Amino acid sequence: MSPEVGVLRSASDVMPVGAAPTGRGGAMSGMPVPAPASPFKAERLDALENKTVYLVDTGFGGSYNFMLQLQKWFAGHMPSVTTVRKRKSGNVFRDDNNTLWEEIKEKGDAVVVGVAG
Secondary structure (H helix, E strand, O other), rough: OOOOOOOOOOOOHOOOOOOOOOOOHHHHHHHOOOOOOOOOOOOOOOOOOOOEEEEEEEEOHHHHHHHHHHHHHHHHHOOEEEEEEEOOOOOOOOOOOHHHHHHHHHHHOOEEEEEEO
């Protein structure tokens, strides 16, 4: 196995979204392939000032402490940002319901879903 698999040397090494893999770059060579745009992804915010950011703990080991530290960072470095820490329901890898996600859509401007370890 080559230690250079996955190393990008230039922008031309990245396969355009929707392009077929070839011998140079792309999925067949181990080169990274950009993920297609998700219909579920929200538009990027220009700034976080005066916004509400939900910090979602997935229940994975360490995610509670990570979100607590992130909340403290926001309080100290970006005090105009309101943070809301929540624990995701259900299993670490799946949800039991959509209640939290609906709350975030209604009341939040951004979300950080945390996995630690």
